[in-house]
Amino acid sequence: MSDATPARRTAVFLLDQVLGEGRLLAECYAAGALERLEPQDRARAQRLATDTLRNLERCDKILAKYLKKAPPLHVKNALRLGAYELCAGGAAHGVVNTIVNIIARHKRHGALKGLVNAVLRKVAEHGPAEWAKLRTSRLPKWLRAPLVEAWGSDALRGIEAAHQAGAPLDVTPKAPGHGALPEGDTLPSGSIRVQDSVQVSTLPGFETGDWWVQDAAAALPARLLQAQAGEAVLDLCAAPGGKTLQLAASGADVTAVDISEKRLALLKENLTRTKLSAQVIARDALEHHGQYDAVILDAPCSATGTIRRHPDLPHAKDGSDFGALINLQTQMLAHAWSLVKPGGRMVFCTCSLLPDEGECQIEDALDMFPDMTADPAPIHALGIDSNWITEEGGLRLRPDYWADRGGMDGFYMALLRKSA
Numbered sequence: 001m002s003d004a005t006p007a008r009r010t011a012v013f014l015l016d017q018v019l020g021e022g023r024l025l026a027e028c029y030a031a032g033a034l035e036r037l038e039p040q041d042r043a044r045a046q047r048l049a050t051d052t053l054r055n056l057e058r059c060d061k062i063l064a065k066y067l068k069k070a071p072p073l074h075v076k077n078a079l080r081l082g083a084y085e086l087c088a089g090g091a092a093h094g095v096v097n098t099i100v101n102i103i104a105r106h107k108r109h110g111a112l113k114g115l116v117n118a119v120l121r122k123v124a125e126h127g128p129a130e131w132a133k134l135r136t137s138r139l140p141k142w143l144r145a146p147l148v149e150a151w152g153s154d155a156l157r158g159i160e161a162a163h164q165a166g167a168p169l170d171v172t173p174k175a176p177g178h179g180a181l182p183e184g185d186t187l188p189s190g191s192i193r194v195q196d197s198v199q200v201s202t203l204p205g206f207e208t209g210d211w212w213v214q215d216a217a218a219a220l221p222a223r224l225l226q227a228q229a230g231e232a233v234l235d236l237c238a239a240p241g242g243k244t245l246q247l248a249a250s251g252a253d254v255t256a257v258d259i260s261e262k263r264l265a266l267l268k269e270n271l272t273r274t275k276l277s278a279q280v281i282a283r284d285a286l287e288h289h290g291q292y293d294a295v296i297l298d299a300p301c302s303a304t305g306t307i308r309r310h311p312d313l314p315h316a317k318d319g320s321d322f323g324a325l326i327n328l329q330t331q332m333l334a335h336a337w338s339l340v341k342p343g344g345r346m347v348f349c350t351c352s353l354l355p356d357e358g359e360c361q362i363e364d365a366l367d368m369f370p371d372m373t374a375d376p377a378p379i380h381a382l383g384i385d386s387n388w389i390t391e392e393g394g395l396r397l398r399p400d401y402w403a404d405r406g407g408m409d410g411f412y413m414a415l416l417r418k419s420a
């Protein structure tokens with residue numbers, strides 16, 4: 001068994017960044033937080049930090065019994081990691097010793113190694129039995145309140161249970177029925193839900209580019225657009241490119257625009273691996289011009305629909321930037337509409353659970369643009385429950401849907417048609 005110290009030390013660092021500095025894990029990875037680790041330690045550190053964050057409330061409840069006063073954040077985060085690992089079945093000896101050593105070597109907090117040792121030994125003895133009785137971790141209040149208002153408390157409990165359960169691996173086949181595909185269940189929407197949790201690059205068909213990773217919900221906006229071979233299609237806010245690949249696979253003439261060069265590099269890698277093509281442009285969506293048969297706008301949003309796979313989000317954010325995002329979405333929607341040819345169509349979507357970033361945007365746009373109508377009819381062909389179609393003619397998806405199949409990301413999408 002390899003030494004788990006580097007992975008655990010990095011996991012505690014990641015927890016410090018999210019819970020102390022309000023940084024997202026993705027920002028930490030982009031800034032090189034995992035760079036010095038061996039590949040297997042990288043995956044382990046990511047998994048430990050993510051799972052601890054997913055179970056933070058439970059970890060804190062267990063620790064509260066054995067802590068008379070709150071220790072410094074770094075020590076608390078080391079204890080949280082230890083509590084998670086011990087309650088999830090980690091070998092007590094290895095977990096406790098490594099975490100005590102991490103604190104013992106810390107310049108400022110080394111003196112607290114005795115406390116860490118004593119607390120984690122108690123958690124090792126009593127924690128696993130208590131863990132099973134604890135309720136599912138709840139979202140923080142700032143996010144709970146608007147979600148209860150939008151969907152009610154029963155739905156929110158289902159959403160929180162889905163967050164706790166995490167997300168399975170879904171892939172989108174390039175050409176259904178062709179190429180090498182990983183084993184799994186084919187969902188009604190056409191995605192394949194992979195059964196085993198294995199390294200993605202080792203699955204059949206990865207090297208040959210026969211599929212790409214994409215949550216089942218995230219695969220629906222491009223399917224709703226129904227791009228046809230030869231059509232001029234604009235993918236606005238395209239990176240890392242899941243939807244671009246779907247559009248390109250349909251034979252459309254795709255232009256993919258995104259403001260982030262870094263994220264576009266991933267999109268280009270994805271195009272190369274799948275042997276698909278698109279014109280890729282690094283540009284602010286609001287400065288892109290042209291006329292297209294069809295446009296997909298996957299606008300930047302709160303990403304609150306993706307908490308199953310990004311449990312850091314509710315802890316790193318406080319909602320203070322959501323107002324600016326909502327305004328940007330309104331601007332982008334209006335601009336994207338000006339790029340649709342008369343008689344053309346557009347799909348607007350966001351991976352958000354907040355109606356302000358979905359239903360309300362489309363209600364306002366339908367009032368604002370006399371040449372815009374929402375067309376819910378093609379939603380019926382997506383293999384989803386038609387009860388999820390909304391009043392204004394969009395589609396609302398939530399993590400608590402398809403609970404028996406393993407859930408889906410939260411998403412909103414609407415197909416909008418422009419009069420000729």
Ligand SMILES: C[S@@+](CC[C@H](N)C(=O)[O-])C[C@H]1O[C@@H](n2cnc3c(N)ncnc32)[C@H](O)[C@@H]1O
Pocket residue numbers: 236237238239240241242243244257258259260263283284285286298299300301351
């Ligand atoms: C939800 S993600 C897009 C995901 C992508 N459509 C996919 O399916 O893989 C939103 C994207 O918007 C991009 N973005 C944010 N502000 C932008 C702007 N002003 N112009 C263009 N792209 C922008 C971000 O870089 C990010 O890649």
